[in-house]
Amino acid sequence: MRIALAQFNPVVGDIPGNTQKILDLAHAAMAQGADILVTPELALTGYSPEDLLLRDQFYRDIARGLDALEMLDGITLVIGHPVKLGNERFNAATVLRDGHRLGQYHKMLLPNNEVFDECRYFTPGAAPLVFEQNGVQVGVLICEDVWSVEPAAETADAGAQVIVSLNASPFHRNKIATRHDVLRYRVEETGVPMAYVNLTGGQDELVFDGGSFALNQAGEVVAQAAAYDDELLLLDVIDGDIAAAPVTALPNELESIYRALVVGVRDYIGKNRFPGALLGLSGGIDSALTLAVAVDALGADKVHAVMMPSRYTADISVEDSRDMIARLGVKYDEIEIWPMYESFMQALAPSFAGLDADTTEENLQARIRGTLLMALSNKSGKLVLTTGNKSEMTTGYCTLYGDMAGGFAVLKDVAKTLVFALCRWRNTVGDVIPERIITRPPSAELRPDQKDQDSLPPYEVLDAIMERYVEGNQSAADIVAAGFAEADVNKVVRLLKINEYKRRQAPVGPRITHRGFGKDWRYPITNRFM
The missing domain is CATH 3.60.110.10 (Carbon-nitrogen hydrolase)
Incomplete structure (x- = not known):
């Protein structure tokens, strides 16, 4: 038989x-x-x-x-x-x-x-x-x-x-x-x-x-x-x-995860009959990995990358973005956002009078970029791929209606440390991500000399705490008992809790762990449990 x-x-x-x-x-x-x-x-x-x-x-x-x-x-x-x-x-x-x-x-x-x-x-x-x-x-x-x-x-x-x-x-x-x-x-x-x-x-x-x-x-x-x-x-x-x-x-573990991301993008775009994908390219590692996955999933002819620099964007970010575009051959545009930002700030000046600058001004830049991408999406029909990773989704280190604006979150279940590993694996197949993108300290580039680690614990620590709390269901006390600093644990858990409302509004993205922020994460927005 x-x-x-x-x-x-x-x-x-x-x-x-x-x-x-x-x-x-x-x-x-x-x-x-x-x-x-x-x-x-x-x-x-x-x-x-x-x-x-x-x-x-x-x-x-x-x-x-x-x-x-x-x-x-x-x-x-x-x-x-x-x-x-x-x-x-x-x-x-x-x-x-x-x-x-x-x-x-x-x-x-x-x-x-x-x-x-x-x-x-x-x-x-x-x-x-x-x-x-x-x-x-x-x-x-x-x-x-x-x-x-x-x-x-x-x-x-x-x-x-x-x-x-x-x-x-x-x-x-x-x-x-x-x-x-x-x-x-x-x-x-x-x-x-x-x-x-x-x-x-x-x-x-x-x-x-x-x-x-x-x-x-x-x-x-x-x-x-x-x-x-x-x-x-x-x-x-x-x-x-x-x-x-x-x-x-x-395939080995890294190849398997990468291919899962590729399949997720390919079928979400293809089965929903979008003509292609659009994403903001920053010169950073998250958008670089997202671009590589999108091209492997759809082909370069269906991907459009947009660089939207401001006065805080480093020259090397623009250089590295152009370098990666040259390697992959996708459609590419650069749109300077600072004139738009100044127009917004001028309109808001009476309301902001006497108030110090804070994350409001940073978020405004991200929201201008999100607006531009959504406008291009409306005109072309291409779906916006967001580029935020699971570490950022855990801590709320992302801007609602800004870098979270889009239709599919490619790295939603991928921790930042895994982003680095996947980029290095992808370059063993074909050298598409410039080395400087992988080795530079991560930065949102929304204020002078900004680094992610100014606001967050080191990603090795953050991701380990996140894995234990989110995927392992361990308590904060259990994680501290395992040797993590109490201040770091409490900070990550607090950020996780207060940013649930953001995650509820995030687009779907491919699940690569047994506990992603989607169907298998159903925490109440309003709650006082720590």
């Missing part, structure tokens, strides 16, 4: 388009001798449809897609999709063969943590599903079901000789290794070989990294699809076990 795992990139809500992709994959699988095609979780609708799942018309469209797939002869299809039965909705997989529906499995375990809200929409299933193909008993599980003992055990007890798992497992750092470990536990417990198929592509803040694979009865990885790329992974089941197949090498 030959199983084809259909690792592909659906578009949420495009049921006709996703149906056609599955049909094309099925024909390709049949041409290579496959008996079964297994799609990822909710492949027919894309993951996650969110509140589309509450619309009755959505299920009528799904039914039409299943009807079209049911007409295909010559191969068994295991199709992931939502289904509504009476007043209940299920995360389902339907088995189709030659015009017949052999059975339907309903996901037993519904995740309701991190970015997952499945308890909002679905009722849990209660029974295993096993079907016969070429004399082999094939069991079906869906994603979260393999992260616990019972569903796999019940499926094995029902007679499964091989288990296929349909998944929509979003990327975060080191996720593929974790998936391997989890399935290895299930194989050890059941003695049944398992095949795991995952989505690819970006969906709002989520990135699906593919990496479909199979484990034999000994728990060994005997087949591995590429990360991030669409692929039809073929598995042969011989004498009750999955035979060795190609094992594609996986």
Whole structure:
């Protein structure tokens, strides 16, 4: 028996388009001798449809897609999709063969943590599903079901000789290794070989990294699809076990994160049908990395960079920006903001009379830049990519309606120290970021001789505190006990708390940790908990 795992990139809500992709994959699988095609979780609708799942018309469209797939002869299809039965909705997989529906499995375990809200929409299933193909008993599980003992055990007890798992497992750092470990536990417990198929592509803040694979009865990885790329992974089941197949090498951690950012930008721009991307280039490291990602995602012809210097912008910032533009070949403009700033200040002079200069004047410069970028976006239709990183989002070291103005925040979940590491990794592939951009002390350049570290702890300290508090859920006291200075910890935690209102208004951005500032961060704006 030959199983084809259909690792592909659906578009949420495009049921006709996703149906056609599955049909094309099925024909390709049949041409290579496959008996079964297994799609990822909710492949027919894309993951996650969110509140589309509450619309009755959505299920009528799904039914039409299943009807079209049911007409295909010559191969068994295991199709992931939502289904509504009476007043209940299920995360389902339907088995189709030659015009017949052999059975339907309903996901037993519904995740309701991190970015997952499945308890909002679905009722849990209660029974295993096993079907016969070429004399082999094939069991079906869906994603979260393999992260616990019972569903796999019940499926094995029902007679499964091989288990296929349909998944929509979003990327975060080191996720593929974790998936391997989890399935290895299930194989050890059941003695049944398992095949795991995952989505690819970006969906709002989520990135699906593919990496479909199979484990034999000994728990060994005997087949591995590429990360991030669409692929039809073929598995042969011989004498009750999955035979060795190609094992594609996986990217290292930095490459994987960088590619996740690229996929996130590519699909947010492409699936939403923007003609390209626009960003402000400052001569600093964050905008440099954002520009590199945008070009790798979209191509230089679809990217427009704008340098908007003021009297506080260093000459080397302009020089380095021009250098990077020359290396990448994107459209580039320079717009001097100081005349606009002076006009604003003249208009505000009566209201500011007798008041000292402070961050108001700094923020005004950032907001002028944001206004210019949004105007260019309106004229061109290109989406503004913001350039702020997770360290800045944590501490509020960003300007609402200024550098936060835009449609997609590329580095929203990337700590500043990781920004440096990713820039150095990208230059090993091709030297596109000038070295001086990487080695210069970071500065917003909104006042004379300004440096980020004038206002914030060193980024190595800030990022370590942020990781513990935001991603690790440690308390301030726990972090101090781990050896961090109490003043630094209290400052970061206080800044995190008072800037929640900013994060609520920030654009979405690709999630690369298990706790990003998005669906999996839901803190109240008004609260007194420290």
